[in-house]
Amino acid sequence: MNDEYAILAAKTEYREAYNNANVDRLLAVFAPEFTDWSEGEPSFDGKDSQLALRLRTEKLFQCFNVQMQVTIIAVIVKGDFAYDCGSHKIRLTNKNTGETAETRYRYFETWEKQSGTWKIDYIITNKALPPRMLPESTSRSLL
Secondary structure, eight states: OOHHHHHHHHHHHHHHHHHTTOHHHHHTTEEEEEEEEOTTSOOBOTHHHHHHHHHHHHHHHHHEEEEEEEEEEEEEEETTEEEEEEEEEEEEEETTTOOEEEEEEEEEEEEEEETTEEEEEEEEEEEOOOOOOOOHHHHHHHO
């Protein structure tokens, strides 16, 4: 299996972990020590990141049914280092009320090949906001 395909397969595991509320499956995609800069969350580095992600997703899965769609824009492999970017569209259904909310996050991840297996070692996410046009006077001054 080539490296790009292996990363795509790992992203499938990532998505399926969320869609099946499987914390261990999710954590298996990440390096034992990684950097997590997820939107709306404190930053975590190193060993604390695995525990923080575990606690956060256990609470998420306890309160919500989660459906995730992943859109990958690019996967770039450079030896034992790679990065990818795209979006995660997440639909949360509250287990108590049935109310749903949908949010799309942009993401950027770096990957490290560890003992022949690709693992996420850095993740950054932020909410994707709808497009907004600049005021006409502003756009003209930029030209």
